[in-house]
Amino acid sequence: MRARRAVILGLGGGAGAAALTLGLGWWRSGGSPQPALLPLAIGEMAFTLTDHRGRTVTPADWIGRPTLAFFGFTWCPDVCPTTLSDISLWLEDLGPDADRLNVAFITVDPERDTEAVLADYVANFDPRITGLTGPLAEVERVAAGFRARFEKVPQDGSYTMNHTAGVFLFRADGRFASIIDYHEDRRFALPKIRRALGA
Amino acid sequence: MKSVALFAALTLTAPAAFACEPFAVGDLTIEHAWSRATIGADRPGVFYVEITNAGSADDALVGIATPAAGMPMLHETVVTDGIASMPHSMSVPVPAGQTVALAPGGYHGMLMGLVTALKEGGSFPVTLTFQRAGEVTVTVDVLSMRAEGPDCAHAGQ
Numbered sequence: 001m002r003a004r005r006a007v008i009l010g011l012g013g014g015a016g017a018a019a020l021t022l023g024l025g026w027w028r029s030g031g032s033p034q035p036a037l038l039p040l041a042i043g044e045m046a047f048t049l050t051d052h053r054g055r056t057v058t059p060a061d062w063i064g065r066p067t068l069a070f071f072g073f074t075w076c077p078d079v080c081p082t083t084l085s086d087i088s089l090w091l092e093d094l095g096p097d098a099d100r101l102n103v104a105f106i107t108v109d110p111e112r113d114t115e116a117v118l119a120d121y122v123a124n125f126d127p128r129i130t131g132l133t134g135p136l137a138e139v140e141r142v143a144a145g146f147r148a149r150f151e152k153v154p155q156d157g158s159y160t161m162n163h164t165a166g167v168f169l170f171r172a173d174g175r176f177a178s179i180i181d182y183h184e185d186r187r188f189a190l191p192k193i194r195r196a197l198g199a
Numbered sequence: 200m201k202s203v204a205l206f207a208a209l210t211l212t213a214p215a216a217f218a219c220e221p222f223a224v225g226d227l228t229i230e231h232a233w234s235r236a237t238i239g240a241d242r243p244g245v246f247y248v249e250i251t252n253a254g255s256a257d258d259a260l261v262g263i264a265t266p267a268a269g270m271p272m273l274h275e276t277v278v279t280d281g282i283a284s285m286p287h288s289m290s291v292p293v294p295a296g297q298t299v300a301l302a303p304g305g306y307h308g309m310l311m312g313l314v315t316a317l318k319e320g321g322s323f324p325v326t327l328t329f330q331r332a333g334e335v336t337v338t339v340d341v342l343s344m345r346a347e348g349p350d351c352a353h354a355g356q
């Protein structure tokens with residue numbers, strides 16, 4: 001396929017058709033866009049993923065500890081390393097308190113982000129960050145539970161991923177706590193995490 | 200945007216210090232050029248920089264070229280309804296009297312088709328083309344993947 005200028009597709013069906021005519025796969029999660037929906041409680045979610053150490057992870061594994069989760073992909077040059085650096089700094093600022101958190105980096109690009117690829121990648125950040133991948137259907141299920149969205153977009157002969165960029169926080173009992181938005185003032189992040197830790 | 204010299208030798212072993220050294224062309228000062236280390240050459244690299252326009256006429260960054268990547272281009276990270284995307288930017292405005300940053304979460308140079316992995320501590324040249332001021336080549340420091348920018352205050356510059 002010839003290289004072409006980056007085309008960013010919307011979430012409509014027409015865009016999906018356009019992506020297919022480019023010969024690239026296209027998907028998105030979560031059914032029809034309903035941005036007002038809050039994430040489910042973790043206990044109401046259903047997914048089976050694999051972490052970067054090869055261990056199986058289901059929602060039950062997260063219950064009992066507060067959870068901080070971020071969707072991204074390792075081919076992402078800007079948003080993902082920036083957010084994972086931010087998360088690493090927050091964990092360092094929290095110190096030993098952060099040991100009580102589940103910290104998950106969930107790939108929206110399981111096609112490229114295998115366990116081994118994730119292991120290489122997360123090694124660059126705080127060791128408390130766990131990379132998660134799985135079959136596309138399972139990644140769609142976890143995203144649906146979070147009300148997160150992602151889509152594959154063609155980019156100069158390859159592809160990139162558009163994805164929900166906020167950092168999700170859940171309390172230890174699995175109830176949704178809050179989201180740290182990507183462009184939110186980073187000073188609000190630590191208090192939000194402390195609240196999720198404390199409740 | 201084509202790279203000027205795709206197979207030019209890359210200076211990937213130079214000590215990191217260039218990011219704190221300003222470059223100038225016309226009324227523009229360009230500094231804090233940095234990039235993040237990459238795992239391998241398959242993933243795109245990134246290019247960040249600060250441009251100050253001390254003149255009285257607006258300018259714009261219209262292109263970047265580098266021997267480090269076959270397909271460098273300007274992107275802007277945009278978050279709409281919580282979803283991040285990276286549309287291609289035809290140009291980055293550099294208004295008179297202002298400083299504009301290509302910085303994490305906003306405008307960035309997207310370095311697709313890396314010739315080789317970008318290694319922490321290395322550096323490579325990027326040529327910026329401005330609508331009015333013309334071309335200037337700056338040296339880009341490769342920082343760690345975790346870096347959030349060059350630490351010039353402590354670099355003794």
Ligand SMILES: [Cu+2]
Pocket residue numbers: 077078274275285307308309
């Ligand atoms: Cu980009």
